[in-house]
Amino acid sequence: MTGKAARHKILVASRSAAFQDRMSEYSMHLAERLGYALVLLEIGAAGGAPTRPGFFSRWRCLPPAAAAKSLARFRQQAGRRHIHFEHLPCTQELGSAVETVCQERKGIAFILTDSDADKGEIAAIVSIPVFSVTFNSAPKTGGLRMATQVGTNRKKPVGRTIAFGLLTTAFYAAVFANTDLVMKYFTRGGVYAVLPIAAVFIFSFAHGAFASNLWSLLGIEARQKITAHKTVQPAARQVKRQDKRPRAYAYINPFHNISVTDKRSKTTIG
Amino acid sequence: MHEIQSAVQFIDLNAFNVIFLFIVGFIGGLVSGFIGSGGAFVLTPGMMSLGVPGTVAVASNMCHKFPKAMIGAYKRFRYGQVDIKLGLVMAATATLGVQAGIKLQRLVLTQWGQAGSDLYVSLSFVAVLVIVGGYVFYDAWSTARDCSIDGTCAMARWLQSINLPPMIHFKRADIRISLWFTVPVGFATGLLAATIAVGGFVGVPGMIYVMGVSSFVASATELVIAFVMGFGGSVNWAMHGMVDIRLVLIILGGSLLGVQLGAIGTTYVKEHMIKIVMGTIMLIVAVSRGLAIPEYLNQLGVTAFEESTVTLVKQLSFYSMCIGLLTGAVIILGAMIKARRPEADQTFGVEALESSGAA
Numbered sequence: 001m002t003g004k005a006a007r008h009k010i011l012v013a014s015r016s017a018a019f020q021d022r023m024s025e026y027s028m029h030l031a032e033r034l035g036y037a038l039v040l041l042e043i044g045a046a047g048g049a050p051t052r053p054g055f056f057s058r059w060r061c062l063p064p065a066a067a068a069k070s071l072a073r074f075r076q077q078a079g080r081r082h083i084h085f086e087h088l089p090c091t092q093e094l095g096s097a098v099e100t101v102c103q104e105r106k107g108i109a110f111i112l113t114d115s116d117a118d119k120g121e122i123a124a125i126v127s128i129p130v131f132s133v134t135f136n137s138a139p140k141t142g143g144l145r146m147a148t149q150v151g152t153n154r155k156k157p158v159g160r161t162i163a164f165g166l167l168t169t170a171f172y173a174a175v176f177a178n179t180d181l182v183m184k185y186f187t188r189g190g191v192y193a194v195l196p197i198a199a200v201f202i203f204s205f206a207h208g209a210f211a212s213n214l215w216s217l218l219g220i221e222a223r224q225k226i227t228a229h230k231t232v233q234p235a236a237r238q239v240k241r242q243d244k245r246p247r248a249y250a251y252i253n254p255f256h257n258i259s260v261t262d263k264r265s266k267t268t269i270g
Numbered sequence: 271m272h273e274i275q276s277a278v279q280f281i282d283l284n285a286f287n288v289i290f291l292f293i294v295g296f297i298g299g300l301v302s303g304f305i306g307s308g309g310a311f312v313l314t315p316g317m318m319s320l321g322v323p324g325t326v327a328v329a330s331n332m333c334h335k336f337p338k339a340m341i342g343a344y345k346r347f348r349y350g351q352v353d354i355k356l357g358l359v360m361a362a363t364a365t366l367g368v369q370a371g372i373k374l375q376r377l378v379l380t381q382w383g384q385a386g387s388d389l390y391v392s393l394s395f396v397a398v399l400v401i402v403g404g405y406v407f408y409d410a411w412s413t414a415r416d417c418s419i420d421g422t423c424a425m426a427r428w429l430q431s432i433n434l435p436p437m438i439h440f441k442r443a444d445i446r447i448s449l450w451f452t453v454p455v456g457f458a459t460g461l462l463a464a465t466i467a468v469g470g471f472v473g474v475p476g477m478i479y480v481m482g483v484s485s486f487v488a489s490a491t492e493l494v495i496a497f498v499m500g501f502g503g504s505v506n507w508a509m510h511g512m513v514d515i516r517l518v519l520i521i522l523g524g525s526l527l528g529v530q531l532g533a534i535g536t537t538y539v540k541e542h543m544i545k546i547v548m549g550t551i552m553l554i555v556a557v558s559r560g561l562a563i564p565e566y567l568n569q570l571g572v573t574a575f576e577e578s579t580v581t582l583v584k585q586l587s588f589y590s591m592c593i594g595l596l597t598g599a600v601i602i603l604g605a606m607i608k609a610r611r612p613e614a615d616q617t618f619g620v621e622a623l624e625s626s627g628a629a
Contacts, residue, residue: 200336200515200522
């Protein structure tokens, strides 16, 4: 095990076959931003057999080839971003699997899933906040909306770069070709102060746009542009489990007569 | 005003001057875009070393600073890092701090002359940069923690818990704190800006450790404060005819490229990297300003160093200041290049098989 384990963790639960492509990227970015670790619970197809006796005995696992491929891909990305993570591929029922992980892995701060239905199922069982992440769709009530990721598929802004570059060049040429005239009025002071201030604003917009497009053209862009609009989630209600243990209720009367009644059998003792 | 203007000579520009100012502007912009401040403290002495009169250097520097801060703030706003409300609240008290700083400077100038004023500035530099920069650097290296969400510093937590109206909620910074606790941080930012021309060296750590804002939001929001302060100061200087638009445009040519690259760089690194860069620059610049002190001590008659020694030390001071800025730029670019590499050198992932053991 390498790296420093983060105190808090994000549990990511997904049934989707495209888990690594969408959910992993989003969850990794979130973990990186928050400094949290990741616990990836990948619910695979039913029927997988345990491959390592004594280890995944509680889980019905994915075939080893698929699990290894998934793990290797995620490890590469997480390593690049210095994210501490665990990968738990299994095919157990989602709610139970999440409950077990939350009990065994301390410090789960919140849970991410890519389905509203799964969110409801998980929220009914655990009390940890659950968020559903919708990809490239309109934000739904109670979910997170992920903005479009800055990627390499965008068209290169060649035209805009050239246009703003020419504008900037023209501005430079106008100032430096008429240096004497410019300096005469720009350093006059008083109300003429508006000239250098306005010139700087105009130049900044033109050259700023050129610079922005130039970096985009060179492929240097922000890594992620995530705008997660978190909606307030109501606290998950814990499902009341039937208590199978016999309960004894002590009834104490003020006159020191103590009688114990078994509620189920309705018998009084004492 | 006209007497001042007639006494001021605007330098003739040659190729060396243009290239020097462009490069320094680019590096200064890169650092500003990343840590929210810096760069300006090199440009003023840099311009003066080219023969630019002091007042023109300060005025032109300020006139380039506010549009650079504006573009940088806009870029980082798009990345969701700027808390405009926090920036404006801090800028309001920073403006008061600037006025107080200017009055204090004038008082020192009247009492002890130019040498005394320069000594005061240098000592302020050294004291603030060593104390604050040292703590920022130590914090970045030892714990790699920040004061956001789960890592709020003890002082910030305590201040946030005090319910002293009016309480303000800063949405992007995700803090709720009394307005009164923002006043000293903003005031100190303005005071330092007026004294050593870099208010962010107190503003950014102040927002992180006193108010509990994350490094990303603090460094981004500082750009809003820098814009407001710079704009006000620039208008003032422009009304006195001290702005050399040629110098401003050359510096802006490089700094607008650099500030956007620095802003992009923040999306590639972890939050503690901002502290590492800031702490490194502050400590190196502290050494630089410390080396400038013998000259002022000599002028005041406190010491009697050899003239050649003073000249050498003064040159070392300037070069070390440039090295400080360059070091920051190298760290930023290095972190960006490393983050963009397709394969990681280390694997931080944990095998489920190794960590959970037999179930």
